[in-house]
Amino acid sequence: MENKKVVLAYSGGLDTSYCVKYLTEEKGLEVHSVLVNTGGFTQEELVGVEARAYELGVKSHTTIEETANYYDKVVKYLIFGNILKNSTYPLSVSAERVSQALAIAKYAKTLDAAYIAHGSTGAGNDQVRFDMIFQTFLPQAEIITPIRDMKLSREEEIEYLKSKGVEMDFAKAAYSVNKGLWGTSVGGKETLTSNGFLPEEAFPTQVSKDQSESLELGFEKGELKSVNDKSFETPHEAIQYLESLAGPFGIGRDIHVGDTIIGIKGRVGFEAASAMLTIKAHQALEKHVLTKWQIYWKDQVAAFYGNWLHEGQFMDPVMRDMEAMMSNTQQKVTGKVFITLLPYRFQVNGIESDHDLMSAKFGHYGEMNNAWTGEDVKGFSKIFGNQNAIYHQVNSEL
Incomplete structure (x- = not known):
C-alpha cells in the first residue's frame, strides 16, 4: 500500500490548523500531528490543543516534552553568552525551533512517514530552520509546506477554514504568537512595516503590576538556581517562575529588527521578561568575577554562536566547540544579583559573590x-x- 503518512509540526495556531485540513481533505494524506513543548504550554493548554487536532481530522496526535532538554542543549549557552541578537532579541523563538525540529524528525522516523510538513511561510526564518534539520536527519521524507508553497495570507487561511466549517477565535488569529521557555514572539500587521508598535492587547501577558518589587537572583556556575528565597532543582523551573513574577510588569517587551536568513529585513515583537532579566543579571555578575580577557573573548564567541544558532546552524560541530569554551568561563560565576522591578523596566542594583574581583x-x-x-x-x-x-x-x- 502507498505510504500516505505525514508528520505535521503542529502548534494549534492558524497556520498549522490550515495544514491539517489541507493535507487531509485536499491531499488525502494521513496526518499525524506532533507538538513539541519547549516551555510554552500549560498542561491544560496541551489537552486543549490535542482535542482541537482531533476535531480538525488528524489520525493521531502526540505531545513531546522537550523543555528540560531545550534548556540543557540551547538556553544554557544563551545565558552563558549573554546573547541578544542585534543587542535586542534574546532569540526567544529562533533558539527553540532547532530543538523542535530535531524532536519531530526523530518522531517521524518511528512512524516511517513518507512526508513531513510544517506551517512556515515563505518569507521568514523558520522555513529554513525546519527544512535543514528535516533534510539532514530525514532525507528520505518529502517536505510539504502548504503556506509557503501557495503563498497564502492569513486572511486567505481564515477564509479557507471558515469554508470548511472550522470554528476558532479568528480575531485572535490576526496575531501570530509563539510562546516558549525563553520568551514569546508576536507578529501582526504592525510588524509588517517599518513603523508601528504592537498594541497592548497583542501581548499575551497583560500589565497588572504597578508597584516596584525587589528581586534577588542566585547563580551557580552561570546557571540560575534561585529566585528570591525560592530554590529550584532545575534552572528551567527557575526561569519559568521568574517569568510569572516579572511578566506582569510588562518587562522585556520590544521589537526586533534584523536580517533574515533569506536576505530580507524583518520585524517581530516579543515579550521575554525572564530572559532579559536573567541575561542582564548574569552579565552583571560576570563583570565582577571574570577577567577582562575572559569577557572579551567570550563576547566574540557568543556573538558568532548566537548568529549561527539564529540561522539554524545548531548542528554545525563548531557549536559544540564554542559551548565548551563558554562553559569553562562559568566556573566562578556564582553569586547573587539584586534587581528592582518596575512597570516596563528594571534596574540592576549590584551583586554579591565570593569571587568578586572588585575587592x-x-x-x-x-x-x-x-x-x-x-x-x-x-x-x-x-x-x-x-x-x-x-x-x-x-x-x-x-
Whole structure:
C-alpha cells in the first residue's frame, strides 16, 4: 500500500490548523500531528490543543516534552553568552525551533512517514530552520509546506477554514504568537512595516503590576538556581517562575529588527521578561568575577554562536566547540544579583559573590590604592607607553 503518512509540526495556531485540513481533505494524506513543548504550554493548554487536532481530522496526535532538554542543549549557552541578537532579541523563538525540529524528525522516523510538513511561510526564518534539520536527519521524507508553497495570507487561511466549517477565535488569529521557555514572539500587521508598535492587547501577558518589587537572583556556575528565597532543582523551573513574577510588569517587551536568513529585513515583537532579566543579571555578575580577557573573548564567541544558532546552524560541530569554551568561563560565576522591578523596566542594583574581583583590599576605584605605590604606577606607565613614545619621537609628530 502507498505510504500516505505525514508528520505535521503542529502548534494549534492558524497556520498549522490550515495544514491539517489541507493535507487531509485536499491531499488525502494521513496526518499525524506532533507538538513539541519547549516551555510554552500549560498542561491544560496541551489537552486543549490535542482535542482541537482531533476535531480538525488528524489520525493521531502526540505531545513531546522537550523543555528540560531545550534548556540543557540551547538556553544554557544563551545565558552563558549573554546573547541578544542585534543587542535586542534574546532569540526567544529562533533558539527553540532547532530543538523542535530535531524532536519531530526523530518522531517521524518511528512512524516511517513518507512526508513531513510544517506551517512556515515563505518569507521568514523558520522555513529554513525546519527544512535543514528535516533534510539532514530525514532525507528520505518529502517536505510539504502548504503556506509557503501557495503563498497564502492569513486572511486567505481564515477564509479557507471558515469554508470548511472550522470554528476558532479568528480575531485572535490576526496575531501570530509563539510562546516558549525563553520568551514569546508576536507578529501582526504592525510588524509588517517599518513603523508601528504592537498594541497592548497583542501581548499575551497583560500589565497588572504597578508597584516596584525587589528581586534577588542566585547563580551557580552561570546557571540560575534561585529566585528570591525560592530554590529550584532545575534552572528551567527557575526561569519559568521568574517569568510569572516579572511578566506582569510588562518587562522585556520590544521589537526586533534584523536580517533574515533569506536576505530580507524583518520585524517581530516579543515579550521575554525572564530572559532579559536573567541575561542582564548574569552579565552583571560576570563583570565582577571574570577577567577582562575572559569577557572579551567570550563576547566574540557568543556573538558568532548566537548568529549561527539564529540561522539554524545548531548542528554545525563548531557549536559544540564554542559551548565548551563558554562553559569553562562559568566556573566562578556564582553569586547573587539584586534587581528592582518596575512597570516596563528594571534596574540592576549590584551583586554579591565570593569571587568578586572588585575587592576592597586591592583598592577603591578612583580613590585609593592598597596593592601598589605611586612609584609602581610611574614605572608601569613609562613601560606601557614606551612604544608610542618612541614612534612619535622618531617621526616628530606634534
